[in-house]
Amino acid sequence: MIHLPNLIVDLGLILGAAAVITLIFKYLKQPVVLGYLMAGFLVGPHFKLFPTIVEVENVQVWAEIGVIILLFSLGLEFSFKKLMKVGGSASVSAMSEIIIMLFIGYFTGQAFGWSSMDSIFLGAILSVSSTTIIIRAFEEIGIKGQQFASLVFGVLIVEDLATIVLLVLLSTLAVSQQFEGTEMLFSIMKLGFFLTLWFIGGIFFIPTLLKRLKPLLSNEMLLIISLSLCLLMVYLASSAGFSPALGAFIMGSILAETNQGIKIEHLVSPIKDLFGAVFFVSVGMLIDPQILVEYWFPVTIILIITIVGKLFSSGLGALLSGQTLKTSIQTGLSLAQIGEFSFIIATLGMTLGVTSSFLYPITVAVSAITTFTTPYMIKFSFPFSNKVVAMLPQKWKDSLARYSAATQSVSATSNWRVFLRKYITNTVIHTIFSIAVIILSTKYIYPFFQEQSEGKIWGAIVTIFITIIALSPFFYALSFRNLYDEEAQKLSRHKNYRNIVYVMRAFRHLLALALLIVMLNSLLSIQAAIIAFVLVVITLVVFRKQIKKYYIKIEERFLVNFNKNGVDVEEKETPMLAPWDAHFTEIVVKPESSVVGKTLEELKWRERAGINVASISRGDLNIHLPARDTIIYPGDKLYIIGTDTQIKKINSILRPEKSVGESDSLYKPSLEKILVQKDSYLYGRSLKESNLRDIAEGIVVGIERNGQRIVNPESNWIFDENDLVWIVGDHKKILSALQ
Known part of the structure; x- marks a missing residue:
């Protein structure tokens, strides 16, 4: 008999117990995590009734x-x-x-x-x-x-x-x-x-x-x-x-x-x-x-x-x-x-x-x-929340409502705050990367070239050359980037902020110089570091335009990568219309929902539930302020505004009906073709008047007339004799309704 390691036996016991117990918990509609904990207890060392883990x-x-x-x-x-x-x-x-x-x-x-x-x-x-x-x-x-x-x-x-x-x-x-x-x-x-x-x-x-x-x-x-x-x-x-x-x-x-x-x-x-x-x-x-x-x-x-x-x-x-x-x-x-x-x-x-x-x-x-x-x-x-709110004196309710409205209505941002945020972010990020480059240079690059050069000066020179190339875009960003934008210029003209803006600019220049001195001093003697410092500063000033282009390419690459997915609907802020309970939220339309394939005009959500659809996210497509003829498709993310009660109501509308779920196994969709005759139901009717969605649970996807094919015809299309109509739906219902 082949010997199985205890690890395999233990893993089999863990997964087997987890499977059985979680099925029971799932049937009881309890969280699966609790099932895992219970399974662990049953196969653990503190419960001896069942087989126990050997190698804990x-x-x-x-x-x-x-x-x-x-x-x-x-x-x-x-x-x-x-x-x-x-x-x-x-x-x-x-x-x-x-x-x-x-x-x-x-x-x-x-x-x-x-x-x-x-x-x-x-x-x-x-x-x-x-x-x-x-x-x-x-x-x-x-x-x-x-x-x-x-x-x-x-x-x-x-x-x-x-x-x-x-x-x-x-x-x-x-x-x-x-x-x-x-x-x-x-x-x-x-x-x-x-x-x-x-x-x-x-x-x-x-x-x-x-x-x-x-x-x-x-x-x-x-x-x-x-x-x-x-x-x-x-x-x-x-x-x-x-x-x-x-x-x-x-x-x-x-x-x-x-x-x-x-x-x-x-x-x-x-x-x-x-x-x-x-x-x-x-x-x-x-x-x-x-x-x-x-x-x-x-x-x-x-x-x-x-x-x-x-x-x-x-x-x-x-x-x-x-x-x-x-x-x-x-x-x-x-x-x-x-x-x-x-x-x-x-x-x-x-x-x-x-x-x-x-x-x-x-x-x-x-x-x-x-x-x-x-x-x-x-x-x-x-x-509980309704009861607590009802118990409060009216004065307290009014005070809380005013506080909520005032807090959420504050949205103005001053030029000083914008400038300060940019300044701190820019300074911290580029200082961190400069320090990282210096650490990498002194800990790894310099020892490597020292070993290759057997301690000769060219090893330090090569290290400095590589390090300066890597540091140059960050030095440029520390000294000049985002310092002369619109907010900074406005603040420079304001007497209350002019001096502090100049001091903050000077600090970043000094910070860049200090980082350069630290790097050179760690690689060279004091005399050589001074000479190298002067040469490096001159070089950075002379090649400033090239360094700027180099930095912009780096920044653009980062921003493209960071924003590659775009801003999804669920990532947008969801502000509340203070002091009312109306707010933005996202609802995903399930494929089996009864609203699929209908236009917003047909659904009449504003009249039925009081909500407004602000935008629809469909894959990479974002439809802002959708028109009344916009059709709802499976998987659409609806970005809507309404109160909790209204949103609850629209959720019930969007939720698939139980009868639909129960009859799924009986529903056999197929692609059917119907030839229109003078005595048929469709003859002389428009697509909208035919009401095929309700009487036959079908959708017209194409029509052939005189050898020409019309895909997804408009609702005002009039059926004529010898039209060949392609319908997706239930075979039996289509035949019984149209023939």
């Missing part, structure tokens, strides 16, 4: 790979363009939730008598919500188009990035075992440096690489290249002292900005499902009933704190950002859970050996319970 260490390796793939997939769903467009409300709500829950979690742990590290990790675990669980709950309840749902999605986008920062800070704190402000500040600056470098560099190179390879890219090759890039970034992140999960997330977010992002996400999805199942099952394996029984009181308290604390923290942030009280309460109750990122944070503490053994199963227990309660909390948010 090997499973943990699979689980670590699962974390990497899971974060890579989350990165593919993440978008920096979406992050820039979430607006102030989502950012304020997310940061309010994270900061308040960090403090609440920490002081809760201290009240239990836990160690400082356990308390800090508990705060981090409670500070983030579950993207997967919330999106799935919104889809099941059918409220993705409502106003507060848009705000929740924005909060989740901000939380995704904030959690990555938390992972880095927690890793640093775990290694040092003490909270040092200087070290934390250095870690944040280091993280910002590498995030900017990796993201901008990745956007510059990777879309171009995929574009060049497109003729050679099959699905298999695209998947392999994507995973190899993911693992490469995992290695770079680890080498820089960050967690592997950070590298996976960053590469996923970079690939999400390419025109292949959606396709890559689709290809990676089965792998994510596989390794994600292994990860969540491995989490369930760590559930120890004895620990849960022992710590039932902390579990109960933390559960209550999670629900109440998140309602307060995120709801307060939403209210302060100008959202209505109703929207704020609905947002807070929707975010009242912990999920996949909390598992990863708990795993980090356990892997680094800085948290106690009880924290992980407590996290799993709270997550499992809040996963179960999330759909009910979202449903409960509607009557």
Whole structure:
């Protein structure tokens, strides 16, 4: 008999148990994640009734790979363009939730008598919500188009990035075992440096690489290249002292900005499902009933704190950002859970050996319970928010309405703010890339040429030459780019801003010179560095125009790659018409919807539901302010404006009828041809008068008359004798209605 390694047997047991349990949970209409946790518990070392995993260490390796793939997939769903467009409300709500829950979690742990590290990790675990669980709950309840749902999605986008920062800070704190402000500040600056470098560099190179390879890219090759890039970034992140999960997330977010992002996400999805199942099952394996029984009181308290604390923290942030009280309460109750990122944070503490053994199963227990309660909390948010609003005095309601309207109506941006934003962005980005080039030059290029030249001066000269060529576009950008635009010129003429603008310009010139001096001083002696400095400055001034063209090409390449996908409908801001409840939202038309093939004039949505269609996104086509004769097609993304009640009504109109779904198996569409005779139904009628869609459930796609073919005839077409009409529809209904 051939011996099977324990790893294969364990993997088969994990997937088999996951399959059976998740089928049961699916039948019971419970989240699949809970099924994975239960499967892990049943095959884990703490439950002996069923076969048990033999080599837990090997499973943990699979689980670590699962974390990497899971974060890579989350990165593919993440978008920096979406992050820039979430607006102030989502950012304020997310940061309010994270900061308040960090403090609440920490002081809760201290009240239990836990160690400082356990308390800090508990705060981090409670500070983030579950993207997967919330999106799935919104889809099941059918409220993705409502106003507060848009705000929740924005909060989740901000939380995704904030959690990555938390992972880095927690890793640093775990290694040092003490909270040092200087070290934390250095870690944040280091993280910002590498995030900017990796993201901008990745956007510059990777879309171009995929574009060049497109003729050679099959699905298999695209998947392999994507995973190899993911693992490469995992290695770079680890080498820089960050967690592997950070590298996976960053590469996923970079690939999400390419025109292949959606396709890559689709290809990676089965792998994510596989390794994600292994990860969540491995989490369930760590559930120890004895620990849960022992710590039932902390579990109960933390559960209550999670629900109440998140309602307060995120709801307060939403209210302060100008959202209505109703929207704020609905947002807070929707975010009242912990999920996949909390598992990863708990795993980090356990892997680094800085948290106690009880924290992980407590996290799993709270997550499992809040996963179960999330759909009910979202449903409960509607009557609860209405009741709270009804209980408030009228003066309070009026004050909140005025505050909301005033906050959301502030949209003017001064020239000073525009200039300051451009100045800071330009300075930070090009300084980071200049430092990166200098580090690369001094750490790798210079030692290489020194070895090749055996310590002779030409090695340093070649290094300086290569480095200056690489640095020249960034020096140009630091010194001149975006400094003489319209805003800067207006401010220069204003006496209150003139001097500070001049000082800021001078600072950037000095910064570029300082970076040049640092680079030369690290390669040459002081005397040689001074001479080289003068020569380099003269060279940069003389070839300034050529350097400008070089920089513009680099900038254009980045902007083309970054904007390659355009701005999708879902990425647009969704402002609210304050103080009313009307807001923008996106609805995708399903293929089986009854509205497919009808014009906006026929549908009469304004009369029936009170909504207006502002634009329609159809693939790469965007139809702004569609006309009344615009036809709705399957997969159309409708960008509409209306109140929550109106949007709910239009969702019910767009939702496929049950009778349609039930009769799908009986419906056999075919292409039929009908010859029009004088005694037939169609003779003498126009296409519109024939009403074929209703009486025969068919669509006329073409007509042949006197040897000529007319494709998609107009509605005013009159049928004549001997017309050959091509109709797509049900064979029996077409024949019974027309012959």
